[in-house]
Amino acid sequence: MNRVLGDIPPQNKEVTERARHRLDDLTKPIGSLGTLENIILRLASMTERVIPTLQSPHVLIFAADHGISAEGVSAYKEEVTEQMVVNMCMGSAVSSVLAREQNIPLQVVDVGIRSRVRHPDVLVQKVGLGTKNFVHEPAMTIDQAQKCVEIGIQAVEKHVSQGADIFVIGEMGIGNTTSSTALLSVFLGLSPGLLVGDGTGISTEQKRLKIQLIEAAVKHLSPDSKDPWDVFRKFGGFEIGAVAGAYLACAYHRIPVLLDGVITTAAALFACRLNPAVKDYLIASHESSEPAHAYALAALGFEPLVKWGMHLGEGSGALSVLPVIRNMCQVMAETATFEDARVSNPHRTHHDSEFRPVHGSAGSPMISGSPTVTDFTEAERNAVYKAILARRDIRSFLPDEIDEGALWRILAAAHHGPSVGFMQPWNFILVRDKERLREIQQTVEGERVRAADNYQDLKQDYYLRLKVEGLLQAPLTICVTNDSTRGGPHVLGRNTIPETDLMSTSCAIENMWLAARAEGIGLGWVSIYQKADIRRILRIPEHIDPVALLSVGYTSHFPDIPLLERVGWGKRLELQSLIYQDYWENEEDTKL
Numbered sequence: 001m002n003r004v005l006g007d008i009p010p011q012n013k014e015v016t017e018r019a020r021h022r023l024d025d026l027t028k029p030i031g032s033l034g035t036l037e038n039i040i041l042r043l044a045s046m047t048e049r050v051i052p053t054l055q056s057p058h059v060l061i062f063a064a065d066h067g068i069s070a071e072g073v074s075a076y077k078e079e080v081t082e083q084m085v086v087n088m089c090m091g092s093a094v095s096s097v098l099a100r101e102q103n104i105p106l107q108v109v110d111v112g113i114r115s116r117v118r119h120p121d122v123l124v125q126k127v128g129l130g131t132k133n134f135v136h137e138p139a140m141t142i143d144q145a146q147k148c149v150e151i152g153i154q155a156v157e158k159h160v161s162q163g164a165d166i167f168v169i170g171e172m173g174i175g176n177t178t179s180s181t182a183l184l185s186v187f188l189g190l191s192p193g194l195l196v197g198d199g200t201g202i203s204t205e206q207k208r209l210k211i212q213l214i215e216a217a218v219k220h221l222s223p224d225s226k227d228p229w230d231v232f233r234k235f236g237g238f239e240i241g242a243v244a245g246a247y248l249a250c251a252y253h254r255i256p257v258l259l260d261g262v263i264t265t266a267a268a269l270f271a272c273r274l275n276p277a278v279k280d281y282l283i284a285s286h287e288s289s290e291p292a293h294a295y296a297l298a299a300l301g302f303e304p305l306v307k308w309g310m311h312l313g314e315g316s317g318a319l320s321v322l323p324v325i326r327n328m329c330q331v332m333a334e335t336a337t338f339e340d341a342r343v344s345n346p347h348r349t350h351h352d353s354e355f356r357p358v359h360g361s362a363g364s365p366m367i368s369g370s371p372t373v374t375d376f377t378e379a380e381r382n383a384v385y386k387a388i389l390a391r392r393d394i395r396s397f398l399p400d401e402i403d404e405g406a407l408w409r410i411l412a413a414a415h416h417g418p419s420v421g422f423m424q425p426w427n428f429i430l431v432r433d434k435e436r437l438r439e440i441q442q443t444v445e446g447e448r449v450r451a452a453d454n455y456q457d458l459k460q461d462y463y464l465r466l467k468v469e470g471l472l473q474a475p476l477t478i479c480v481t482n483d484s485t486r487g488g489p490h491v492l493g494r495n496t497i498p499e500t501d502l503m504s505t506s507c508a509i510e511n512m513w514l515a516a517r518a519e520g521i522g523l524g525w526v527s528i529y530q531k532a533d534i535r536r537i538l539r540i541p542e543h544i545d546p547v548a549l550l551s552v553g554y555t556s557h558f559p560d561i562p563l564l565e566r567v568g569w570g571k572r573l574e575l576q577s578l579i580y581q582d583y584w585e586n587e588e589d590t591k592l
């Protein structure tokens with residue numbers, strides 16, 4: 001607990017500033033999303049992402065019983081706590097329906113229900129069998145107070161480690177509006193008469209009793225309002241402590257968390273008294289009709305997003321507002337900027353839209369320094385680079401047929417290659433017929449020998465000893481063709497550089513190569529042939545360009561360095577020597 005309490009990160013003003021800049025660049029009048037703009041900026045600061053994403057919400061509901069319920073301060077009996085928890089687990093409580101509708105997992109934690117809960121899905125972590133009745137004695141010991149906060153921390157941390165990126169925390173505990181109101185009365189120094197409301201629908205008589213009991217208990221237990229633990233242990237509840245712990249853990253992990261009604265907000269005030277930095281990670285969802293809620297929100301400096309007169313608890317208010325907040329993340333991500341949509345912007349010239357990049361904190365699945373959250377895990381990212389670095393041009397094949405599923409995936413990878421104007425100029429001729437392959441091999445062999453004339457003496461011998469194809473070994477050859485007429489005469493982006501169709505087809509081939517490598521399948525690009533020969537053998541029309549012959553098959557091994565490097569034909573140039581800054585640099589320039 002001390003780790004979490006002592007190390008809550010501050011707001012990130014730089015990210016907030018960049019987010020504000022982007023928000024003002026979106027195609028809408030400045031400030032037109034009202035209060036929701038502030039929510040977006042706060043989310044950016046909390047998550048240190050200019051474009052925050054909330055993809056994995058999680059609901060935690062903490063439940064416990066209260067000694068004070070013996071005084072008849074609720075319209076319902078204590079046993080309803082356990083019954084409602086079972087109802088939640090069966091998916092039939094308001095909170096369960098709201099969570100299910102949004103596909104959000106919900107976990108109920110029993111922090112101290114008096115009876116055994118009759119459902120296996122409840123996480124049982126009882127700190128006691130209900131609190132003591134604070135009319136007579138402190139609700140709990142200091143040890144219990146710390147334990148329930150610790151349970152809240154652990155519950156959040158478990159789900160954070162599984163990828164949760166926003167939390168709704170709810171509570172269930174008959175009698176807990178009395179407990180919360182007592183806490184708020186002491187923390188805020190306000191009289192219970194101002195704060196007590198109708199709770200679950202109590203009579204005027206019960207309301208009067210509720211006020212009197214709180215007043216008497218505060219007098220009797222004389223809490224030290226400057227000591228949050230003293231106040232909490234005297235009037236709190238186990239579920240309220242767990243909610244406070246959950247808020248602390250969210251703040252520690254830079255995870256946004258939604259407040260619900262009066263009970264969770266009392267827990268928030270307790271958490272903020274332990275460390276005021278928690279506040280920066282809390283979002284007020286709604287204002288409940290319990291009078292104490294408005295006072296508590298005001299004390300925290302929060303303006304609730306909505307006032308719908310809700311007074312249910314269970315996280316129901318927060319769950320109702322959550323979609324609005326998540327939509328705002330999509331707005332931030334997907335709304336066009338004035339510049340992108342070519343809409344005239346009176347507020348920005350081209351120059352002042354440039355901004356310094358910002359560096360976020362590291363940690364999977366976020367890439368360090370990225371302004372957005374990436375949806376690639378570290379393992380997935382590494383896999384992409386592995387395929388790129390381990391790709392080889394293969395010329396030795398095993399005769400085994402290629403798995404049909406793998407072949408389809410490789411072709412689909414090609415088909416998802418980038419193409420200018422989306423013209424998709426490619427076709428794939430799958431050649432398995434041995435007679436046809438032999439014909440192809442003969443023309444390739446003829447070209448290979450002819451090309452040897454380009455080299456002299458020893459270099460020529462060297463060239464002729466290189467194996468340039470495995471056409472007859474591989475079970476499959478794919479002829480990739482390019483149709484420059486596809487998409488009509490005016491393909492977007494192809495008007496000034498006509499060969500972009502060919503570039504697109506090349507990109508498709510590279511995709512195939514990488515996919516094949518990941519499938520453990522070798523691919524060799526054969527390019528020593530006369531196009532006319534290949535057109536004749538494969539009956540390709542005159543206007544279609546046979547770009548590549550790809551031998552495809554399993555191979556005994558993928559060399560760790562390219563074959564031509566291994567045999568000394570060439571070596572990989574230094575990347576550094578190929579990169580220029582701002583303009584083409586002459587070698588003379590760099591020597592100076």
Ligand SMILES: Cc1cc2ncn([C@H]3O[C@H](COP(=O)(O)O)[C@@H](O)[C@H]3O)c2cc1C
Binds near residue numbers: 174
């Ligand atoms: C059926 C039912 C479902 C609830 N869900 C939340 N609460 C809410 O009401 C209780 C607090 O009110 P009081 O202090 O008056 O007992 C808490 O359990 C709170 O979560 C419920 C209450 C009832 C009766």
Ligand SMILES: O=C(O)c1cccnc1
Binds near residue numbers: 200290293310312313
């Ligand atoms: O404000 C709330 O969330 C609330 C009010 C009454 C009863 N239960 C919850």
